[in-house]
Amino acid sequence: MDILSVSKGSGFAYEDAEVGSDEDVDILIDEDETRGDDVQLDGSVKTSVVTPGELVTDDPIWMRGHGTYFLGTNTYSSVAGTISRVNRLLSVKPIRGRYEPETGDHIVGRIAEVGQKRWKVDIGAKTHAILMLGSVNLPGGVLRRKSESDELQMRNFLKEGDLLNCEVQSLFQDGSASLHTRSLKYGKLRNGYFISVPSSLIVRAKNHSHSLPGGASVIIGVNGYIWLRKTTEDISQANNTSLSKNATAISAKGQYNVGSGSVSITRLEEESSWEIYSDVNDEISSTLRSTITRYANSIKALAFCEIGISVERIISAYEASMAYEDSGKLVDRETMETIGQQVINGEKYRGQ
């Protein structure tokens, strides 16, 4: 059993402790000065970890961003993470933490509360996000005014526990988000399966909803909530931003028509029927169910290996998982590790 000695001297405690702690302070200052220089001189910030209370820089030239606090001219770290520098802004990115919403993020959320003209949505952030009645599409078209009767039947549109995909419209002063679903690709979710992974694993991309091989589609919420569902006609149309679809649209017609890849307002009105708030699932075949399960377990394997999640990797993990007959076996520890390794190797191979 190793016991840790605090001070080795045999004299009286107080002097010992004093000397010991003084030495500590000297070492601290030396280290931190070199760290400060590192940040300034190379321009590349050291990638090592800083911990709470650690002096990041004593130069007052830096603006203090997230994850830091200051006393006098000294800037200290307040979380364990890595230093990031954008121009003069110095911030510390925590290694772990809850999802922090940003304007424009495509996310998946769950209704937590129905309130006055608004829904509270659990998006895995520090606080619930707000979805105003005015920022959803209601049956009857976009240009419809929201009346009192709409307020009274808010639960008929979205009720507690419903899942929806939406976009962060703006952020409030305290960092909580305001959402909107004013597009055909957003709205209530059904016909599928929900998975939650750490939000830090999601690779931000241009497009977060994709069709997958095998009749399934996926919405990879930036907040780490993922929805796997059956591909239906309107989904494949709403996924208009996917490059391949646009390419086929162009090649088929020989020319690119303005708006052919997007939904016209008139169509939006046609589609904005009560259908979009339906709670009833379509008929889903058992083969599709097992495909979705396999996709879900592939995503879990990626999350277990802490590999960033993108649609390419989901497909590649799904293909790797085909080696295992029983998709229930995929959640075994060794299997998940093997699949993660195969995905990484596959990428290296293709990269060469």
Add this chain to the structure above:
Amino acid sequence: MSRFEIYSPEGLRVDGRRWNELRRFECRINTHPDSSDGSSYVEQGNSKVICIVNGPMEPSSKAEMSTSKATLKISLNVTPFSSIDRKKRSKNERRIQEIVTSLKRTFEQSIIVNKYPRTTISITLHVLALDGGLLSSITNAITLALIDAGIAMYDYISSVSAGFYNNTPLLDLNQLEESDVSFLTIGVVGKSEKLALLLLENKIPLDQLESVLAIAIAGGHRIRDLMDKEVRRHGDLRLSKLANK
């Protein structure tokens, strides 16, 4: 004279340590990554504590919400099998309540609570084995779990107990010593000599208090270094995995 000597003339304590030696201190962070935002496990000698932090998150009721800062919820569970005599301790026991209150006050000072308005941070503690130093091992476990959760703090709070026996200060007492020696528990703020927590439940002569505090602060610094090492180890591990992203 009792069966054992608290501090022998040769300068050895019941478990063979000298007066200024800490017990074995081991810690792990991120022990429960799937079920919590931050988690830690601390062993201080034979005391073993698990800490789970969830939050900052939406408060369960409006009443406990503050518009200016985060509210802390601490629940401490001392398991019946943790000490030699098996007995059930309720969460409402006065001693437990006192510890929770002092922890709440300590961490409301060291967490930057005004960064998280309208939220709750819930801290759950399970004491699996208890061999003295209840408050200090809990405090260290909370510090680590909060860091793991990425919650902004001013500095580490490292905690250790120290007693005074026969004109000698003794560092980091175990259960046997705690029952015979008057002792205090402190929480040191980072590498400074500031205290975020000081609990003295019995008496220490005022003129000796300084020497006891000095050895406790030095011990606290040592524990801070050990915790820092673990945080960095885990941080580097995470960064190496992030290369896959």
